[in-house]
Amino acid sequence: MTISHPGIPLRYTDEVRQALHDGTPVVALESNVITHGLPYPDNAATARKVEAAVRAGGAVPATIGIDRGALRIGMTDEDIERYASTPGIPKVSSRDLPVVLAGGGMGATTVASSLIAAELAGIPFFSSAGIGGVHRGAQDTFDISSDLIQFTRSKVAVVCAGAKMILDLGLTLEYLETHCVPVVSYGSDDFPAFYCRSSGHRSPQRLDDPEHIAAAAETHWALGNRSSFLITTPVREEDAIDFDEVDRAIRDAVGAAQREGISGQGLTKYLMHAVDAATGGRSATANMAVLESCAQVAGTLAAAHARYRSRAAQQGAVR
Ligand code: PSU
Ligand code: MN
Numbered sequence: 001m002t003i004s005h006p007g008i009p010l011r012y013t014d015e016v017r018q019a020l021h022d023g024t025p026v027v028a029l030e031s032n033v034i035t036h037g038l039p040y041p042d043n044a045a046t047a048r049k050v051e052a053a054v055r056a057g058g059a060v061p062a063t064i065g066i067d068r069g070a071l072r073i074g075m076t077d078e079d080i081e082r083y084a085s086t087p088g089i090p091k092v093s094s095r096d097l098p099v100v101l102a103g104g105g106m107g108a109t110t111v112a113s114s115l116i117a118a119e120l121a122g123i124p125f126f127s128s129a130g131i132g133g134v135h136r137g138a139q140d141t142f143d144i145s146s147d148l149i150q151f152t153r154s155k156v157a158v159v160c161a162g163a164k165m166i167l168d169l170g171l172t173l174e175y176l177e178t179h180c181v182p183v184v185s186y187g188s189d190d191f192p193a194f195y196c197r198s199s200g201h202r203s204p205q206r207l208d209d210p211e212h213i214a215a216a217a218e219t220h221w222a223l224g225n226r227s228s229f230l231i232t233t234p235v236r237e238e239d240a241i242d243f244d245e246v247d248r249a250i251r252d253a254v255g256a257a258q259r260e261g262i263s264g265q266g267l268t269k270y271l272m273h274a275v276d277a278a279t280g281g282r283s284a285t286a287n288m289a290v291l292e293s294c295a296q297v298a299g300t301l302a303a304a305h306a307r308y309r310s311r312a313a314q315q316g317a318v319r
Contacts, residue, residue, distance in 0.1 A: 057299020
């Protein structure tokens with residue numbers, strides 16, 4: 001079903017459209033992780049497990065993609081299979097979105113472009129295990145993910161397990177602070193690092209109560225902020241990988257990338273694959289586990305947020 005936004009067609013699945021109409025909690029999901037994060041058929045299996053985890057948390061999943069000039073808001077099982085198995089679907093971040101939409105082809109959305117779609121579609125929650133951030137060496141390369149810039153522009157709550165250690169997580173936190181993007185760790189003191197429960201950086205805020213998180217996000221927007229509200233949840237203890245092991249693998253991979261002249265758009269994928277190889281595939285397994293646990297937490301928090309909003313609406317407090 002296609003609903004026309006001024007200039008931007010949004011194609012909802014019936015389920016997502018109905019959920020948004022009824023005020024049922026919905027969690028948006030990116031598709032770049034399907035097309036570029038994992039090999040087929042692991043990517044299809046993981047995408048399905050991630051959707052199931054959102055449901056287990058109590059919300060309806062809406063995987064975002066680009067197809068034939070429209071933003072897909074939600075995917076059927078066949079859609080997921082097609083995105084997972086079609087080679088060459090381009091990674092589409094925020095700045096690529098207009099060209100790909102206007103061209104009418106298929107595209108896989110990153111965190112940044114998924115947030116644009118989520119906000120247009122009226123979905124206040126988004127889940128991704130790993131956000132983009134400030135790359136190591138950005139002082140020289142200027143490589144900062146558009147995800148961070150989009151956080152300063154999209155009023156969406158984003159659930160993640162931090163970001164991968166291929167990035168400079170200290171500088172990523174500095175960037176978020178400068179741009180007034182709240183970072184709250186749910187049930188943990190530390191800012192996590194994707195496969196690792198802690199990045200070694202303390203989180204700016206810790207909240208243990210989903211109701212408090214919902215209230216804080218709404219308050220952030222009621223204050224007039226147009227930025228995202230970031231919520232982190234760490235990988236489960238049993239799925240976590242040792243910090244030093246990952247750190248070593250990444251230092252080696254960053255060096256190899258420099259020697260091979262790899263930079264820019266392809267760098268994230270190159271480093272992630274190098275780490276997978278160095279950890280003997282254990283990081284790929286952890287990758288799938290962390291995507292699922294984030295999605296389940298996002299479902300839970302989106303459900304708490306939907307209850308908060310409906311209560312606030314009854315009291316006439318929501319603008
Ligand atoms: N997992 C991570 N970091 C990432 C990604 C996944 O830990 O960066 C993927 C996501 O799709 C994210 C994108 O939106 O890469 C960011 O790419 P770039 O750094 O080129 O903006
Ligand atoms: Mn980049």
